[in-house]
Amino acid sequence: xxxxxxxxxxxxxxxxxxxxxxxxxxxxxxxxxxxxxxxxxxxxxxxxxxxxxxxxxxxxxxxxxxxxxxxxxxxxxxxxxxxxxxxxxxxxxxxxxxxxxxxxxxxxxxxxxxxxxxxxxxxxxxxxxxxxxxxxxxxxxxxxxxxxxxxxxxxxxxxxxxxxxxxxxxxxxxxxxxxxxxxxxxxxxxxxxxxxxxxxxxxxxxxxxxxxxxxxxxxxxxxxxxxxxxxxxxxxxx
Numbered sequence: 572x573x574x575x576x577x578x579x580x581x582x583x584x585x586x587x588x589x590x591x592x593x594x595x596x597x598x599x600x601x602x603x604x605x606x607x608x609x610x611x612x613x614x615x616x617x618x619x620x621x622x623x624x625x626x627x628x629x630x631x632x633x634x635x636x637x638x639x640x641x642x643x644x645x646x647x648x649x650x651x652x653x654x655x656x657x658x659x660x661x662x663x664x665x666x667x668x669x670x671x672x673x674x675x676x677x678x679x680x681x682x683x684x685x686x687x688x689x690x691x692x693x694x695x696x697x698x699x700x701x702x703x704x705x706x707x708x709x710x711x712x713x714x715x716x717x718x719x720x721x722x723x724x725x726x727x728x729x730x731x732x733x734x735x736x737x738x739x740x741x742x743x744x745x746x747x748x749x750x751x752x753x754x755x756x757x758x759x760x761x762x763x764x765x766x767x768x769x770x771x772x773x774x775x776x777x778x779x780x781x782x783x784x785x786x787x788x789x790x791x792x793x794x795x796x797x798x799x800x801x802x803x804x805x806x807x808x809x
Contacts, residue, residue: 572596572597572598573596573597573598573643573644574597574598574600574639574640574641574642574643574644575592575597575598575599575600575642575643575644575645575646575787576599576600576602576632576635576642576644576645576646577589577592577599577600577601577602577646577648578602578603578623578646578647578648578649578675578679579602579603579648579649579650580599580601580602580603580609580646580648581601581603581605581606581607581608581609581618582603582607582608582609583747583748583749583776584648584697584742584745584747584776584779584780585601585603585646585648585649586607586608586609586611586612586776587776587777587779587780588646588648588779588780588783588784589601589609589612589616590612590780591777591780591781591783591784592644592784592787593612593613593615593616595784597615597643597644598615598617598639599612599615599616599617600616600617600619600635600639600642601616601617601618601619602619602621602623602631602635602649603618603619603620603621603649604620604621604622605620606618606620619631619634619635623649623671623675623678623679624667624670624671624674624675626675626678627674627678628678628682629675629678629679629681629682629683630682632645632679632682632683632686633682633686636686641686641687641690641692642683642686642687642692643692643693643787644692644693644694644695644787644788645679645680645683645692645693645694645695646694646695646697646783646787647675647676647679647680647694647695647696647697648697648783649671649675650671650672650697650699650715650716651667651668651671651672652709652712653665653667653668653709653711653712654708654709654712655708655709655710655711656707656708656710657710657711660710660711664711665711668711668712668714668715669711669714669715669718672712672715672716672718672719673715673718673719673722676696676719676722677722680694680696680722680726680737683735684726684729684730684733684735687733687735688733688735689733690734691733691734691735692734692735692736693735693736693737693738693786693787693788693791694723694726694730694735694736694737694738695737695738695739695740695783695786695787696719696722696723696737696738696739696740697719697739697740697742697783698716698717698719698720698723698739698740698741698798699712699716699741699742700741700742700743700800700802700805700806701713701715701716701717702716702717702719702720702739702741702798703720703741703798703800703806704806716741719739720739720741720798723737723738723739723796723798724796724798727795727796728796731795736786736791736792736794736795737795737796738786738791738794738795738796738797738798738799739797739798739799740779740782740783740786740798740799740800740801741798741799741800741801741802741806742774742779742801742802743768743774743800743801743802743803743805743806744764744768744773744774744802744803744805745773745774745775745776745778745779745801746773746774746775746776747776750773764805767805768802768803768804768805769803769804769805769807770803770804772803773803774801774802774803778801779801782799782801786799
């Protein structure tokens with residue numbers, strides 16, 4: 572049975588990713604700071620409590636590999652948002668955003684390649700529209716997610732010799748509980764956003780999960796180093 576490791580796979584978009592891999596017959600190892608909605612996943616799901624930002628060497632990944640053997644897919648999904656313009660971002664807030672969104676991912680990618688030089692594998696990193704375009708009042712977040720895209724390309728080039736592919740996805744506006752809670756207070760903003768999306772609708776968590784699963788699967792065997800927007804066309808500037 573193939574193994575998938577998903578950081579932040581216990582809630583939100585990550586929970587949908589965990590379900591997608593479970594439905595495909597994977598054993599799924601979820602790495603997060605709390606269980607949250609993990610217990611809804613059922614058989615085949617395994618929980619590992621860890622603050623990945625504090626583990627600079629990604630020893631958590633080595634510990635999982637020691638038990639499971641080769642990991643077919645690593646999904647670096649965990650991330651945090653920080654919505655402030657650049658002049659209102661204190662150093663400690665920038666450190667937190669970079670620690671989780673970039674440094675932890677950097678460490679996980681490096682550890683994964685070290686562990687899988689003889690077996691190959693696949694990494695999928697989760698960026699965002701902020702990795703493609705500027706977003707208002709989100710300087711720290713945009714900086715981090717842009718770095719994710721650069722990291723993905725660098726890993727793709729360096730790790731290809733070991734049969735390891737590395738790709739990214741950039742979700743757009745996805746219909747989640749968090750998105751609904753924010754936009755319920757500002758219906759005009761939702762109308763404006765939907766008006767800019769060529770499909771005139773928000774995506775579903777499953778849309779992102781399907782894209783990630785494709786990039787991690789053998790169907791994407793010749794896809795390497797791409798950043799796939801899952802945004803209904805928002806980022807193309809309709």
